[in-house]
Amino acid sequence: MRDVPELLDAIDLVIARAQGIVPADVLGGAEQLAAEIRDRRGFLGETLVLAIAGGTGTGKSSLVNALAGEIVTSVSVLRPHTDEPFAVVPENPEPAVTVLLDTLDIAYRHEHEAFTRTAILDLPDIDSIADWHRERVEDLIPRVDGVIWLFDPDKYRDPIVHDEFLAQLSEHRSQFIFALNKIDKLRPADLQTVRQDLLDTLAADGYLRPALFALAADPPGIAPRGIELFREHVTERIDTKTVMLRKVIGDSARIVKLIGEAAGVWRGASVDFEASWERVRGEVLTGIGASSTQADREDALCRLEDLTALIAVKSGPLLGEAVRSVADRQAIESVVAELATSATSADVPSDGLWGKLTGAEPAALTDPRAGILDEALGRPLRDILWKRALLAATVTHAAVGAAQLDDRIGNDVLQTPDTADVDHPDGDDATKPDVPMEATSGDGAEISSAEGQ
Template identity: 30%
Template sequence: MDREPGQGRSAEVAIRSVPEPVGRWDDGLIARRAAAASKEPSGKSGPDPDPGREAASDDVRPQVEAYVPSGSPLGPRLDALRELVGLSRARLDQATLAEAGRVLDEAAARQRLSSRHTVVAIAGASGSGKSTLFNSLAGAQISDTGLRRPTTAAPIACSWTDGAAGLLDRLAIPGRLRRRPYQGGTEADEALQGLVLVDLPDHDSAAVGHREQVDRVLALVDAVIWVVDPEKYADAALHERYLRPLAGHAEVTFVVLNQVDRLPGDAADQVLDDLRRLLDEDGMALGEHGEPGATVLSLSALTGDGVGELRELLGRFVQERTAAARRLSADVDAVAARLRSAYVAEGRPGLGERAREEFADRLAEAVGAAAAGQAAEREWRRNAGRACGTPWLRLWRWYESTRQPGT
């Protein structure tokens, strides 16, 4: 059931408007608390306005700030979302709050693990060459490649530095599928220190278990490299199931057009332009001209053409150490978009028509009006039957009356 107008506006501001000026944070309890938290010095927490808050909220905030960049709004936004879910448990059904609860759980789990590592998954369709690209970046033959499909049956991880065991345990990658890359001591290898690269099974595999593993790991990694080929770059399954729903995660997304060595002349540029057009239709912002967004480039993992550019971009991305925070921030944005309809009635204050009907039904049931109305209806039907009845019933009554003496 929708909340009151003031509560809906407060909930929306608390989740969506943290990056906005503080002047807009003046219309709700959650908003005021999140604003107060954002003003506190890093690593220090002020007195809790509500001593009855759950201990889990106090436990999570300092740990989240441990890997959230200074001045980032993610910490206050997670606090606001956590309190919003707590206040809404008695007002909204669990299915509506399930995704918000999952995001909060994943944020708490991620912040307990290494902040020095960035987990990047390589995903793609069957035959796109993602395993070849994985091996090319690692400098070693780690993931099997070949014509047999599917080739990759389980996620395989490659970590450039130690200390990533907890992250790989979270991804449920067993020790036998954890590898180390070949490091030649070059500047490119130094830039990749802290990278954890995961080669995923095919997202379009005929094996249902493979697709389930892809979906599970994609929900946990910090960033993803989508590998497409000239034949399947416009596949509807890729765009409708993954790229379009994850359009808000553009800042932690790489889209790589592989196998450009198979394209003659300027055909590679034409396919790359068409790929950018499709991503734009999906609603995914492109990181061009200094704007934040997805990184799109072309390469050939087989010949090595363009792999060096991807390795350089990955190195800068990993050294920023902000991928985890940006991924969680995008998750909060997605949750806020889903929850908006539960607190704001089509952008207008007050209750929507559907919410009014539900409220009237529940109110009538609570005060007993529904039972009283049903009893009155049954009585009315009995009286109407006695007074009128059907033509056959009236004929039977006349016949019975003729059989009685003295009539």
């Protein structure tokens, strides 16, 4: 299992294949849980995806370069400069990052070693590019882990930015990280005034005590400032995200277990149909020969009924019902009657070489009436059990995938998962992802003030 989005796809498949096998109330609960996981805002891969937004020339591209420690995206005094979205991503990014960039139509991507678990999207400026509408930012916000909104000392009160964007987006406040760039252009005393003024303006927009950093991403002739503190904040967000992801994985594992148990496939899916069917078929064919009595037929009837009853019980309530309806008393009686009428003296079983070699009941292999039994009962039962086997395989895939992901994310994200000891949903691994901590701050929660100097 490569990533959490793939796990969620596996969960969807489990739910789809459980239709008609698992009772509707269990399935409804599982569907709701799965929908809640999908609705969680933020990027569901392991990478922390942050978008940089802000007015033209505020230094968005410069901040990307400062975080990378070298020039990865072009900076210019000519405005607007970046007119195509651009992403800096980790080396060999997880597939979900590529999928996200594809869906966001971000063609320019730069893999950089400085970004081990972070991807930064450098977006075109919002106040001069015609097609950068608020809807586009709004559409982006739930898919990323945060938006870094950049200001500069000259234009930080721009009414377009505050009225058209930030005030309208304040319900997503926990997603925003603000930064005042180009502080090298301010005297220390002015910095405090501007910072307070910006905080007041943001409060009026609906952002109380926001994360606000003071930066100089590309001050002429001197080293950048405030970048380390900013980087620490990003690292904290990565840790918070890891906790959240482990909760998502734990919830996913719970869904799989819920369905696996309800379908009766959690502790192994086999109902041993093939072996039992071969045995009972042999016994029945041997019992109903040309000279069989009423008692022999009764005995055959009972054997077939016992087998289907056993399979029905092992298949769980819904499939059990299906088994009982394709192999009801009437169907069994009619096939036994057909076997009796088509029996000839040639059907007397012989203990041939084939039987000695395979250990199989020779009657079932040589008796042409075996086809009658297979057609009437064997095939319909197999069709039902196939659905169950498919669900079992899907449950195993999802449960093992959840355990692998939990193992990887919980220990070392760069480590290759060792799947050798994970082999079955029976294992404790599948239920392990119960995390001791609650997920990251929920909808509308304030993030604590993390002001840079």
